[in-house]
Amino acid sequence: MRHGGDLAAAEAAFGRPAKGWLDLSTGVNPHAYPLKPFSATALTRLPDPEHVKQLLVTARRAYGWKPDVPVVAGPGAQAMIQLLPYLRVRGSVLVIGPTYGEHAYLWARAGHQVREAWSLSHAEESQVVVLVNPDNPSGRTTEPDVLLKLAADLAKRDGLLVVDESFADVSVETSMAERVGPKGLVVLRSLGKFYGLAGLRLGFAAGDAEMISELSGELGPWPVSGPALEAGRAALADDAWAVSTRLQLTVEAMRLDAILTDAGFEQVRGCDLFRTVRHPAAGTLHRQLARAGVWCRAFDDRPDQLRFGLPPDDEGFERLKAELSSALKTAA
């Protein structure tokens, strides 16, 4: 599987489960931000550029970006990940990974020389460094101060640091936030994970003035839909929801930890939106779980890993626990 969330493909391979799918294949918050119905004009009118400006003001405040830092909105952080490789002269790119596969794939597709490594120690040999923070699926975090220094080093030689903060909402201290400046650094954020609005397609890029200006040009006049505009303005302004949801996700991630540890997994890593485990029979486990209607994330290039998103409710937690126990017995 190349990505999570592909239930129709799961159903084609494993049939429709009697109890329906328990989809844990993404790192999307199962308790999505509670949206009001969209206004009729959100669907019918061309998104107004003035409303986009207001969305960017709200995003700056929510993500801790300074008021003068360039920001652009688009249809998902993925849209930025698609475009960034074309905005740089072909050169050497270091992707800190293995990580979310689209980064290395798209930089290579655009003709860059891509190297994947787990350490930042050879960053100075690259013109572009890409890092997901917290990382997906490992959950590893990198200190903002380390990244700030790296960005400054890269900026000195016209390099670029890309920090994908798609999961940083549940790890606030990890975010570059107010450290984002207008040169050498691009930070990506998304409404898809923490806000649980993956279908909405809304993401942001902030930082390097030249890159943001070019991204804006490539995205064109109406990249953000009316529904995404309305939802984004409401969700990003709601600090109380964000605070209480962070607490809730922390508690639920601990509950997921307990289930995975009790099941016998030894290395349980991740962030509060998913946990990743290693198991020599991960492929067999993935199939066993799928046959029981539990759809987790397997990785073609890392056959010993599985990633589990948070179950949406008690029933989901209990079902995961039971099915994991059965699957592990069979795989043993």
Next chain:
Amino acid sequence: MRHGGDLAAAEAAFGRPAKGWLDLSTGVNPHAYPLKPFSATALTRLPDPEHVKQLLVTARRAYGWKPDVPVVAGPGAQAMIQLLPYLRVRGSVLVIGPTYGEHAYLWARAGHQVREAWSLSHAEESQVVVLVNPDNPSGRTTEPDVLLKLAADLAKRDGLLVVDESFADVSVETSMAERVGPKGLVVLRSLGKFYGLAGLRLGFAAGDAEMISELSGELGPWPVSGPALEAGRAALADDAWAVSTRLQLTVEAMRLDAILTDAGFEQVRGCDLFRTVRHPAAGTLHRQLARAGVWCRAFDDRPDQLRFGLPPDDEGFERLKAELSSALKTAA
């Protein structure tokens, strides 16, 4: 103004009209397709690739494309217009115009040599020809047979014909429909105009296998939002709505014609989603109308033209008639 639909900018320049805006600045159908509320999963789940495939099947049927013609969906026809110039080696591009400004702008921005001309007679000197059919804002239509021959000529020398059919829903006989083949031609369609769903951001490209495959790669895994997926599948499957809406728009466009002709405009052109007129004092008229809360489309590069979309109701038609009469008296 670069585009219509920018009411917030209109308000910044002219203040908020006492009776609210009568927005005629776009060619968007004021009677949008009546959507049901979106399912919760449309917002929360990553759009499923299988659902996108089903959307493409529905689009093929609605637009008359053969089942084996390559098709891709994205966030508006604009997304395709943004990307196409990068999928061709830099060369000479003929844009049939003046027309929708983004075509010439974006091909030039990507480094092509762009020529704008009103006639197809020099098409053989270009590697790429771009045409909007029916044209916006002129309303001029070009016979599909003429375009089919042009596409075949271009295909012979690895050229490309791009036909933007964003307004072809109200001019069915103008559409390439089942003539679209897998080489040398790309046709663009949109849910923004006829279906009145401009905020939704949903458009299609069909035709040339290589171009569609590359567009698909550049658009990435989830370019279409969950709401756009659900709405598109419902709207494009509803033949009865399309048939009755075409009739309704024809009647309303005739009513708009009568108002514009009675007001003294001599050349009234367009399609059933808008009418374009010429007037030596178009700029003054535009400002007069704006001060009265009627927002029509002016063109920076064609100061003698104004475009009017359809008013949404009787009140809108009467208001346009009255304000046009006042504005013309003042401008005279």
